Amino acid sequence: MAPSTDLLQGTLDVLILKTLAHGEMHGWGIASRIQQVSADVLQVGQGSLYPALHRLEYKGWIASSWGASDNNRKAKFYALTPVGRKQLRSEIDQWERLSAAISLVLAAPKEDFA
């Protein structure tokens, strides 16, 4: 199975970082939060969520610890590290530049396609 068929890898990373910016969360929480905030457009498959979480952890952008969830279940919680926070800011900047650029191209007058 090819990794992350639903989202570009780098995009998923930034979504996770952004979601964690509000506070620590466990894996399922992150997935459902992304789904919810994106009004069900973005569905994060578990097959890509956990590799991404681990990758980010190995990079030192997020840290994990075991704790109890709302309904008192044992769950592994992820939180942003200071480095991760900095990284998030730069990733957002980059994304905004990129999407603005893409919008400009896409908003070009129709005649250009002729």
Place this chain on the structure above:
Amino acid sequence: MIHELLTRLGFLMRRRPNDLDEELRAHMEHSIESKIASGMSPEEARRQAGIEFGSMQAAREQSAEQHPRMGFGILGQDLRFGLRSLKRDRGFAIVAILILALGIGGNIAVFSLVNTILLRPLPFKDPQQVVWLEPAEKAGGLSGSTYSSDAYDDLIAMNRSYSGVTGYFAFSAPNNMKLTGNGIPSTITGIGVLPNFLDVLGIKPELGRNFLPNEGAMNAPAVALLSHAFWKTHFNGDPNIVGKAISVDDKPLTIVGVLPQAFDFGATFSPGTRVDVLSPFSLEMGRDWGNIITFIGRLKPGVTPQQASTEAATLFPRFYNNKKYSNGNGLSRGDYGPGVATPIKEHVAGQLRRSLYVLWAAVGMILLIVCVNLSNLLLGRAATRSKEFSVRFALGASRSRLIRQLLTESALLSFFGTLLGIGLAEVIVQWLAHQGSVALPLLSELRIDTTSLLWTVLLAFATTLLFGVMPSLRITGGDLQSQLKDSGPGTSEGRSHERLRNTLVISEIALACVLIVSAGLLLRSFLRVMDVDLGYQPTQAASISVDLPMSRGEARYAFYRNLLHEVSTIPGVQSVGISDNLPLARNRTWGPPRIKGVDYQRGQLQPTFVYVVTPGYLTTMGMHLRGRDISWNDNTNSENVIILNEKAAHFLFPHGDAIDHKVMQSGKEVRVIGVVSNIHETDVEASSAWQIYLPITQGWGENGAELVVRSTLPASTLGPTVLQTLRKLNPGQPAMQLRPLQEFVDHSTSPRRFFAVLVAAFAGTGLLLACLGIYGVISYSVTRKTQEIGIRMALGASRDVVLRNIIGRTLQLTAVGIVVGAIASFVVAQSISAMLYGTQPTDPATFSATLVLLLVVALLAGYLPARRASRIDPMAALRTQ
């Protein structure tokens, strides 16, 4: 960035967390719970969650793969698999490793040579501050590039550049010290150095101490420092040697220390000769000996060699040669021309730079050929493995994973090749380091050191990439699916594949061509040098140093006469003679002969090589003499006589014969009785200087005595008898070898021989490898085309046609390779023209011989597979495929 790396490293050290399963399970349960909460039945919620989640195993694997340690896991797999597949293809692996070992071994050995001679600093303190001082324009042998004791004192008093100046006595003959007191005397070689020699160079003795300043006084007790090698061989490395005395020339010589192993005087300053001990040299003693010492200076901090040279240019002409004597203009000032300061390393090894670079380039080419060959082999092997790769690709291996696998395999090959190569290099280096008679500086210091090993690692890495990358890109680059479908030995290869292999073979032939042409030119130059008319006949002549008894004047002349008579009666001896100096041995010049009353311009008369000889010497040497030889009747009571060489005679008497005229020599009027051929006195390749021959019996002060014997018997047979006779006449005669005169010639030409032989060896290797390459490609294509050939033969092609076809293809490849190679050779030959002697860089003989050689070899390499192809049984070929 650094933070990230550190974090990763931290995880690398830690074990992989095994809480993944638990985490995934928690995820599932959260999911199920939320589905139940939204109104699903528990079973349905479980089912939906399962579907949503997908493969638990895949999630597990993919998460695990993120761990930094995973890379090593894959590497391990690749290594194991690579080893297995190499084991399966043993023949290929062995050939590949051997070829690689050849290429890498040669490269390490030559790099060690380059490193030892050119790159590694001399074992001095701050060696870049040490300079060699000599005249900017050298003329007239060693006397023309050395200085007197007074000049040394002047330099010390007047210079502003040096924190210390030292030097050594430049005219020590080999075997100039006689070890006595222990049976038959033996000889060792000692060099006199100024007492501050080691201090200025910054060398610390391994044992004992340096010389003290007062040990350079005229009648100071005799002391010596031993060379490390002499201490090891002669004294078994006795740790208590300091303070002991040995008996030299029947006088005690106290050992004050042992030189470090890193500093070998002979290897550094007089390549190809052995120096056993250093002794302090007395400037006072040599004050009236003329130019005798070399100058070595240590620059003050911040002074550059250029600044020192600028100073030397104006300073040296102000030196006195000898303050006691005048040089005709009232003073002996101004004998010296402008001086120049050369960094010591440049002085020792500078003139070898070009030769070493050529050698380096040659061995680099070998490595290139090796890489090309291996690429070829790998391509051939990979083509037969294309199915394997297609299957792996179909099973989900990514392209990068396959390339990684192939590179791991070539890295494995290169690892084993390098190991073997280091072994090979060690053998070569050991052998080279023991070529004591080769006159290359620092050769005995040759070893594989850390720098060389680093170079090796770099080299191995580069070769892996060079020969591994292209085939792996090529193999994995094509459409693997289509390969899976139809690639098998049954079909012919794709055109592009074949083109690549052909290009590789052509470049191999071209490289080999360049190597062979260069080697050919160097060998031809070497043969030319061997053919040089030396002015005497070194073959069938041999020499031995004669120890002289303590007698003077007539008694000594009688000793000579008696000795020559005794030796000439030895059976097999044709003629004998004695000279105090032999050509291509020592380097000694005197002031030139001149015609009385003629005023010569400065620089017109040349420093002159002097030979003080007995009757019979000139004939024994096989020199061509006009006029008469010196006779025993030329003695202290008769007229002084001299024999000039053609060059001196021609200058002094340009309009007539010199014979019977008188010339002035060293203040005496002497009659010219003969003119003799010019000899190559110091260098086989340089032209001759002025030379004169004076009778040993007219009190000119001979310096030692070399007995020359001409005989058809080999020197080794004759030697013991001659030595026996010498010992009978003088029991003090030490045990010495009767050395063929050819040895002196060989010593003089040894650097040229060394380089020519090495480059030729590389060319041979290159040819062999190219041959292997051609064979490999043709043989492989025959195997691949077995079916095609079978069909052709079934359709009526005769065996001859098949044979001709394949040989034709071989020749085609070779022809292109030779054309490319010949063009490259022209360029390369121009760049080595300075190393050639009597040979044009465009030498047609060398070029055509190379052409023929390559064609013949290519034909042979192509013939074997071609014959195999022509023997194919069409029925069998068609059926089995």
